[in-house]
Amino acid sequence: MINSRAALRLVAGPWLAVALTAGLAACSSTDEEEPYVERPVERIYEDATTAIDQEDFGDAARLFDEVERQHPYSQWATRAQVMAAFSHYQALEYDDAIIALDRFIQLHPGSELTPYAYYLKALSYYEQITDVRRDQRITELALSALGEVVRRFPDTPYARDASLKIDLTNDHLAGKEMEIGRYYLGQGHYNAAIGRFRTVVERYQTTSHVPEALHRLTEAYLALGIVDEAKAAAAVLGHNFPGSEWYIDSYALLVDANVRPERPGSGSWLSRAWNFVF
Structure with missing residues (x-):
């Protein structure tokens, strides 16, 4: 499986470095906490990624949502949507992650982050697969979502990992x-x-x-x-x-x-x- 740190680097991309630089500049100018409302987008994004580093994924999801709420038309907003879903996934809030990812896929079908969004959605189902003694509806949903990744993005690392998980999922259903x-x-x-x-x-x-x-x-x-x-x-x-x-x-x-x-x-x-x- 593609690990969470690799996913963070992929989704956060160059924006994370810019955010950290801007955040350090802001800290050097004042020791006082800036008001939460209408904060600079770079500062919110920096706080969100810091929350991820500290494994405070619930707070990270809230802060990434705040990026989109306060700065919906900024270059940060699109990535923040995926990072919010990633944070929900890390917090084991799989339903919230799936909802966020479905929304992102609908709004940004051509984004460079869309393959990852499909993959993370599939993982959100896959991680919920229970033992064979229980209803297998989630397993069927995981199989369908993993198949979507393979069909839509066959030449990506996501497809290779999804193929392995499809085999494991079929074994579970069998x-x-x-x-x-x-x-x-x-x-x-x-x-x-x-x-x-x-x-x-x-x-x-x-x-x-x-x-x-x-x-x-x-x-x-x-x-x-x-x-x-x-x-x-x-x-x-x-x-x-x-x-x-x-x-x-x-x-x-x-x-x-x-x-x-x-x-x-x-x-x-x-x-x-x-x-x-x-």
């Missing part, structure tokens, strides 16, 4: 399907379980859950007496993961049922999964 499938299998609801395991095999082929999904399919099909599909699932598992514990377990199930795995025929949905791409 894990959710597996958890539900295991529950159905344990309850004897074999058709429902098969539907979940097929989803993993068909939709999440590059995830770590595929070997177990194929084993569970073998188990569920045998429980229903659908021997041909059980043999086909085990054959796909053995072809792609010949040394895995899941294939050993599946093979043992078939031996107990006095059948052997065989390659699925062209009419089987499993024939499309004969060779996985890893």
Whole structure:
């Protein structure tokens, strides 16, 4: 992941150096605190970046918002919008960050900071992904937002990092399907379980859950007496993961049922999964 300091340098850019210079000049002329209302934009921006350095992200967000409120047409205002969102993100105020970023993207679709805004929005969803036992709506939103980054800005560092996170997000979603499938299998609801395991095999082929999904399919099909599909699932598992514990377990199930795995025929949905791409 692109770290927060790198993001700060990217978004703050040359304006930060100018702000610090202006702020030091202001401090040298007077020791008294300048009034909060209608302060010079450079001074507000300097205070905001100082708040970030001190990890006071709530105050930083407020100060960056103040830059835009007091000086909406200045050269600082656009960057301050992104920095306010960044501060909300660092403060774990993800909803506020997403709202601010959506507003920035709508107002400045052609800005040089727009790729970063899309990326930070995706991170704001990604950081909220919970364990597989909970509703996965946020995970789906994260996957969609990460995909937007890759599609819109394919040649950026943001796209490369988003691609890695897409793989992790898909693995998380596959894990959710597996958890539900295991529950159905344990309850004897074999058709429902098969539907979940097929989803993993068909939709999440590059995830770590595929070997177990194929084993569970073998188990569920045998429980229903659908021997041909059980043999086909085990054959796909053995072809792609010949040394895995899941294939050993599946093979043992078939031996107990006095059948052997065989390659699925062209009419089987499993024939499309004969060779996985890893």
